[in-house]
Amino acid sequence: MKNIAIEERILKSNTEFADKNKELLRKKGVMAINIFGSPGAGKTSILERVIDYIKDYLYIGVIEGDLYTSKDGMRIDDKGAEVVQINTCGACHLDAAMIARAYETMNMDKLQLIFIENVGNLVCPASFDLGESKRITVLSITEGNDKPLKYPFIFKQADIVILNKLDLIDYTDFDLEEFYQDIFSINQDIKLFLVSARNGEGIKSFCDYLSDLVKN
Numbered sequence: 001m002k003n004i005a006i007e008e009r010i011l012k013s014n015t016e017f018a019d020k021n022k023e024l025l026r027k028k029g030v031m032a033i034n035i036f037g038s039p040g041a042g043k044t045s046i047l048e049r050v051i052d053y054i055k056d057y058l059y060i061g062v063i064e065g066d067l068y069t070s071k072d073g074m075r076i077d078d079k080g081a082e083v084v085q086i087n088t089c090g091a092c093h094l095d096a097a098m099i100a101r102a103y104e105t106m107n108m109d110k111l112q113l114i115f116i117e118n119v120g121n122l123v124c125p126a127s128f129d130l131g132e133s134k135r136i137t138v139l140s141i142t143e144g145n146d147k148p149l150k151y152p153f154i155f156k157q158a159d160i161v162i163l164n165k166l167d168l169i170d171y172t173d174f175d176l177e178e179f180y181q182d183i184f185s186i187n188q189d190i191k192l193f194l195v196s197a198r199n200g201e202g203i204k205s206f207c208d209y210l211s212d213l214v215k216n
Helices: 014-028 043-054 071-077 096-103 152-156 166-171 176-186 203-215
Strands: 002-005 031-037 060-066 082-087 113-117 134-140 160-164 191-194
Touching: 014 031, 014 096, 031 043, 031 203, 043 060, 043 071, 043 113, 043 160, 043 203, 060 071, 060 096, 071 082, 082 096, 152 176, 191 203
Parallel strands: 002 082, 031 113, 031 134, 060 082, 060 113, 134 160, 160 191
Antiparallel strands: none
16 A cells, blocks of 8 residues: 655645546546545445455455545455545545646556545535546435535535435434435436445445446
């Protein structure tokens, strides 16, 4: 696992780096997926399940964004994916310059799919274009079904929403019907997956969708 600590601001604009990243992905034929979600939503746990499922037929890289620790990166490294850990040293989001630096350390000629696990936050990350191919927002049952209307921008910006911790729904007052209503009122074209990273429910369906995206 490689580690990148961000200690200084690079003076080029985010847009310049995002365009550079996008062009690199196009040239190399790599899909990059930016993953948003609150701390504890289950982003890393979902990635662990997904990597287990698809690592035998897709070469996967993961960029892990975190404020200070490498704990999530170490978990992903144990799964056998190529991992770069970015510590933002307090910044609440990843930006395109950080991602450009990570790509420089990765085997872009071999990779087919890169997951970018952004810093846990439902506000800032969606405002920064990383030059990614797709965006996923992860929400967990335990956060409540009111989050899409409270934080509409991060759900509107997403191509995919994953509702995690489905195994806990019977122990909460999460209103699934209201959740559907709210999500589709924000973004009618959103692709929605209900999963449990804990028991694996719904992961196969999501992985099949990912595989089709990469092939096409």
